[in-house]
Amino acid sequence: MKAERIARLLVIVLAIGLPALVVLARSAPGPIEIHGVMANEGGWTPGELTAKVGEPINLRLTSDDVVHGFAIGQSPWPSVEVMPGKWTTTTLVFDRPGKYTFYCTRWCGPNHWRMRGTIEVTGSDTVTVTETTPLFISLKRDLDAPHPSDVVPSEKPSAARGDALGVKSDLAADAYRTQSPAQVWRTLRERATTQALSDQQVWDLVAAAWRSNTTPARLAEGRQLYAANCAACHGETGRGDGVMATSLQKAAPSDMPGMLGHDTVKPIDFTNSQNLLGASSAILEGKIIRGGMGTGMPYWGPILTAPQIWALIDYLWMFQFDP
Ligand code: HEC
Ligand SMILES: [Cu+2]
Structure with a gap:
């Protein structure tokens, strides 16, 4: 029976x-x-x-x-x-x-x-955590907690400038996936090897570390996926000004300050360093898979494959870092 x-x-x-x-x-x-x-x-x-x-x-x-x-x-x-x-x-x-x-x-x-x-x-x-378990689940990250960064660079960090500094950044292997650029910046800032560098130069090192975790092919794939699936809301330039953005904003009630850590349901501006540099790839992965809780950010988990999602994440970081 x-x-x-x-x-x-x-x-x-x-x-x-x-x-x-x-x-x-x-x-x-x-x-x-x-x-x-x-x-x-x-x-x-x-x-x-x-x-x-x-x-x-x-x-x-x-x-x-x-x-x-x-x-x-x-x-x-x-x-x-x-x-x-x-x-x-x-x-x-x-x-x-x-x-x-x-x-x-x-x-x-x-x-x-x-x-x-x-x-x-x-x-x-x-649960047995396998290689394919999304990081936000295995790390138990709270996707709805705001993640502002209290340190920001004075200009867009450059991976090329970072490489040129010739400082070896022996970061933890999973730093790129599990930590925010702000956390990594702090780690590097405290190193004896960076004492002579300016804060901006340390940001350039962070950009170099982020770039070394991707490839031109992955970035090209991410760019394509972004144009096809994300630009309508987040905008071609990542500023959150895509053609669909205005209709989302209209739906946003004005009396919801701080909703889910964001002021409105305007699509996230990926060029805003205060917001993005405080997020980790694990958080971005989770948001892409799960979407926003009724904010208009669709869930992509059942649509995109894990490699596609990571290509997108690599690409999103390029709104902050100059490869
Ligand atoms: C229909 C409009 C829309 C589309 C299409 C869309 N988004 Fe979003 N997205 C939003 C809105 C609105 C938010 C802000 C609400 C939230 O964070 O839940 C958001 C938030 C996000 C965040 C959270 C960022 C943070 O700092 O917490 C990420 C990451 C993201 N989107 C990635 C993507 C990717 C990648 C795609 C394409 C595969 C995409 N979005 C497509 C509307 C959209
Ligand atoms: Cu309802």
């Missing part, structure tokens, strides 16, 4: 190691009913759920007003639609304990971003 039931489940596993496994389960027993309404009217009811690692929980979702979306943070899993008057069924199996946030992915009103709930998952960690 059990085998028969399992056979009826359509199991979709995302190729890149999931903390949450979502199964479409029509016939699974004992679903939890969740109603969504705009946040000023109450948000999700119930808003707090519990689950155990490895034990499926079945959800039936409906909306009591407009169309909402339902997604779970810290997972690259795409959202499901929650329609008024209809039921959407979904089953979750967590493979890692922790407090997960679920949230609405549709711009349903000014308090849209407050439309959140939590799932407390207990049990022991069953």
Whole structure:
């Protein structure tokens, strides 16, 4: 009987190691009913759920007003639609304990971003971190924490100038992926070998380190992917002024200062060093895979391959560093 039931489940596993496994389960027993309404009217009811690692929980979702979306943070899993008057069924199996946030992915009103709930998952960690696990998951990075840098260069750092300084930067092998340029700048600034250099020259060393982690072929691939998928919002020049940017801004309510660490849902300006130099590649990777929580930044996890995403990340850094 059990085998028969399992056979009826359509199991979709995302190729890149999931903390949450979502199964479409029509016939699974004992679903939890969740109603969504705009946040000023109450948000999700119930808003707090519990689950155990490895034990499926079945959800039936409906909306009591407009169309909402339902997604779970810290997972690259795409959202499901929650329609008024209809039921959407979904089953979750967590493979890692922790407090997960679920949230609405549709711009349903000014308090849209407050439309959140939590799932407390207990049990022991069953995730085996593999080479293909996205870094933001294996490093447990919080994608929604603001990441401003308190140090910025006075002009665009140049990898060529950095190389010309002839200083050996024996950085940790994973510095490029896991640390922000600001962190690396601090590490290098404290070195005895850089004492004679200016702050700007140390930035040039950072640019050289970043460039040495990519190749012209990867940058060319990143440029192409960016033009095709990202420039419409983030702009050809990375300034966040693409043709779609104005329509996104209109949707942004004016009374949401500091939302998700950004003032509005204007697409991120990749040339803004205060913002970008405080981010690590791991954070950028996570944002590209997961997208913004209803901010208009699409999720690319199910669309782009991991090498494509890393080509894009390499390319994004070139808005800060002159190769
Ligand atoms: C429909 C418009 C749109 C498109 C297309 C789009 N973005 Fe975004 N993006 C946004 C918005 C809006 C934000 C700001 C909200 C947020 O951070 O969640 C953002 C934020 C980001 C961030 C977060 C930066 C930070 O400092 O936290 C990254 C990285 C990013 N986008 C990369 C990309 C890449 C790469 C592509 C193309 C594959 C892309 N975006 C396509 C709208 C878009
Ligand atoms: Cu909503």
